[in-house]
Amino acid sequence: MSATSPYREPAPDVIVVGAGVNGCSIAWRLAEAGRRVLLLERRGICAGASGRNGGITGAGSAMHAASRAGAVVFALTTANFALMQQLPDELGGNFGLSITGALDIITTEQQLAHLETATAAERAAGIDVELLDAAATREIAPALTPEIIGATYTRERGGLWPFALVSDMADAAARAGATIRVGARVERLARTGDRITGVVVDGETISAGEVVLATNAWTPELLPEMPAGALVPTRGQILVTQPVPSLIPCPFGTNFDKEYGRQAVSGQVICGGFRRLDVDEGLGTYREEVTPPVLAGIAGCLTDLFPALRERARVVRAWAGIMGFTADGLPLIGRYEPAPGLTLAAGFNGSGFSWGPIVGTVIARLLTGQDTGFDLEPLRPARFLEGGVSWDNPFTAGEKNNPRAHQTEAVTT
Numbered sequence: 001m002s003a004t005s006p007y008r009e010p011a012p013d014v015i016v017v018g019a020g021v022n023g024c025s026i027a028w029r030l031a032e033a034g035r036r037v038l039l040l041e042r043r044g045i046c047a048g049a050s051g052r053n054g055g056i057t058g059a060g061s062a063m064h065a066a067s068r069a070g071a072v073v074f075a076l077t078t079a080n081f082a083l084m085q086q087l088p089d090e091l092g093g094n095f096g097l098s099i100t101g102a103l104d105i106i107t108t109e110q111q112l113a114h115l116e117t118a119t120a121a122e123r124a125a126g127i128d129v130e131l132l133d134a135a136a137t138r139e140i141a142p143a144l145t146p147e148i149i150g151a152t153y154t155r156e157r158g159g160l161w162p163f164a165l166v167s168d169m170a171d172a173a174a175r176a177g178a179t180i181r182v183g184a185r186v187e188r189l190a191r192t193g194d195r196i197t198g199v200v201v202d203g204e205t206i207s208a209g210e211v212v213l214a215t216n217a218w219t220p221e222l223l224p225e226m227p228a229g230a231l232v233p234t235r236g237q238i239l240v241t242q243p244v245p246s247l248i249p250c251p252f253g254t255n256f257d258k259e260y261g262r263q264a265v266s267g268q269v270i271c272g273g274f275r276r277l278d279v280d281e282g283l284g285t286y287r288e289e290v291t292p293p294v295l296a297g298i299a300g301c302l303t304d305l306f307p308a309l310r311e312r313a314r315v316v317r318a319w320a321g322i323m324g325f326t327a328d329g330l331p332l333i334g335r336y337e338p339a340p341g342l343t344l345a346a347g348f349n350g351s352g353f354s355w356g357p358i359v360g361t362v363i364a365r366l367l368t369g370q371d372t373g374f375d376l377e378p379l380r381p382a383r384f385l386e387g388g389v390s391w392d393n394p395f396t397a398g399e400k401n402n403p404r405a406h407q408t409e410a411v412t413t
């Protein structure tokens with residue numbers, strides 16, 4: 001890969017911090033728009049959550065459906081989904097995008113009641129989703145246990161190979177003229193009064209007119225004035241089986257989307273979830289470590305749903321990654337008004353691949369003085385400074401979910 005090159009003069013117009021799906025997308029689109037871009041990453045490209053996820057993407061969400069926030073979630077994720085399908089041509093690479101639709105599998109009456117309501121809200125918001133009974137669900141996925149009650153099937157969803165997409169975007173950024181420095185840890189923002197004037201890396205101040213933090217879970221480290229609980233590091237874990245014959249035709253979720261998985265083109269089954277069995281439900285930690293109770297939960301879920309895997313599947317790999325969960329479940333996208341010169345694209349909760357490509361376009365428009373084309377008000381990064389933080393993250397609904405009660409551990413990476 002040709003994405004790393006030493007930082008050179010002249011000084012950048014924009015410094016982007018963090019080379020995950022969002023940072024690489026932003027750096028690419030800004031470089032394409034003619035800005036001198038410096039992308040700084042403390043580890044490697046895709047080393048954060050972007051290289052440790054389930055690779056499921058899609059448009060829309062029932063979570064905020066009937067609200068101004070719901071409208072922008074729908075608009076941005078729908079635009080992202082359309083853009084995602086153009087990217088193989090635009091990037092000249094194959095990142096394994098496969099639009100198959102996705103199932104949200106129902107195994108309890110409680111899930112059925114929830115999904116009846118959620119499906120109605122999603123349909124009203126324009127999402128192409130339908131509620132299926134058990135027989136119709138098993139027509140789509142015959143390997144599912146007959147014990148299921150049914151599922152919702154959402155057409156505009158699918159899977160992809162995250163590492164390939166992010167690497168391709170980093171390469172495209174470099175081709176468009178961006179300089180990418182890996183192993184470059186931003187220690188802090190450089191400030192003159194309230195204004196952000198650059199960043200400090202290894203004691204060296206690098207100046208720029210604009211700084212974009214695409215640091216997701218790690219954003220509070222660089223912006224300590226963010227109120228506690230606004231953006232909380234949250235650990236997710238995944239296991240991967242050896243390749244098995246084709247069994248799972250499309251990505252699936254279950255139990256309020258707390259468990260999820262898919263079968264990759266290689267035949268390997270990827271499955272995650274069960275944060276509720278993690279220490280403090282995975283909230284408040286930066287440790288990228290797997291924990292046996294979570295992996296046991298995931299394995300049990302997989303074999304309960306797809307009994308054939310009991311005989312066939314051996315787990316070959318497991319990993320953990322750190323997401324950035326926000327108090328209201330919405331990302332932080334836009335200029336950070338209290339500190340002119342600073343823009344945020346962070347807090348993508350459990351669905352950054354439904355946002356990353358379009359976020360690059362949006363931030364590039366914002367920083368080149370164009371209309372973004374979207375109502376970003378509900379995603380304003382400084383919103384938690386105003387009314388304090390009330391934890392209402394739908395991704396953790398129903399769990400013991402007051403992250404402010406948890407002490408965030410020291411960073412280990």
Ligand SMILES: Cc1cc2nc3c(=O)[nH]c(=O)nc-3n(C[C@H](O)[C@H](O)[C@H](O)COP(=O)(O)OP(=O)(O)OC[C@H]3O[C@@H](n4cnc5c(N)ncnc54)[C@H](O)[C@@H]3O)c2cc1C
Nearest residue numbers: 018020021022042048049050054056186236321351352353
């Ligand atoms: C187990 C798991 C499963 C998931 N499943 C899915 C899924 O199926 N579909 C989906 O859409 N999403 C999923 N997600 C969420 C998704 O991975 C994230 O929302 C997305 O990757 C966020 O991308 P990002 O670029 O904002 O952040 P990241 O990929 O986390 O990138 C942030 C980068 O910033 C760098 N950084 C941080 N601080 C500094 C600093 N001071 N200096 C320099 N660099 C710094 C980090 O090293 C990191 O590389 C999952 C996440 C996990 C952990």
